[in-house]
Amino acid sequence: MSELRxxxxxxxxxxxxxxxxxxxxxxxxxYALYKQATEGDVSxxxxxxxxxxxxxxxxxxxxxxxxxxxxxxxxYIALVERLEG
Numbered sequence: 001m002s003e004l005r006x007x008x009x010x011x012x013x014x015x016x017x018x019x020x021x022x023x024x025x026x027x028x029x030x031y032a033l034y035k036q037a038t039e040g041d042v043s044x045x046x047x048x049x050x051x052x053x054x055x056x057x058x059x060x061x062x063x064x065x066x067x068x069x070x071x072x073x074x075x076y077i078a079l080v081e082r083l084e085g
Contacts, residue, residue, distance in 0.1 A: 006072040008037060011080040022083055029079060032060035037072035041065045 015030060022030065035042070040060040047054030064072060 003075055004070060011077045014084065015080050017085055026079065026083060028056055028060040031057055031085050032064050032074065033072045033076040033079065036064040036067050037060045037069050037076055040069065 012051065042058060042065065046058050046062075049055075
């Protein structure tokens with residue numbers, strides 16, 4: 001997995017230097033895949049009604065529940081590559 005982890009870390013660095021800002025949907029997908037790859041399933045309480053951004057991020061991450069870390073890394077790398085394209 002070390003080669004996959006290196007590719008993932010490289011993609012995480014490259015995403016910071018994209019020529020265009022990704023859409024909100026893509027940003028949520030990047031966030032959810034990154035968190036699932038690095039921390040596993042979401043934990044804690046869902047943010048309150050007035051925390052729109054926090055709720056969106058929580059919900060996106062929760063949507064990845066049960067996804068294996070390696071799969072999340074691969075999907076993250078593929079998304080970064082698509083955004084670079």
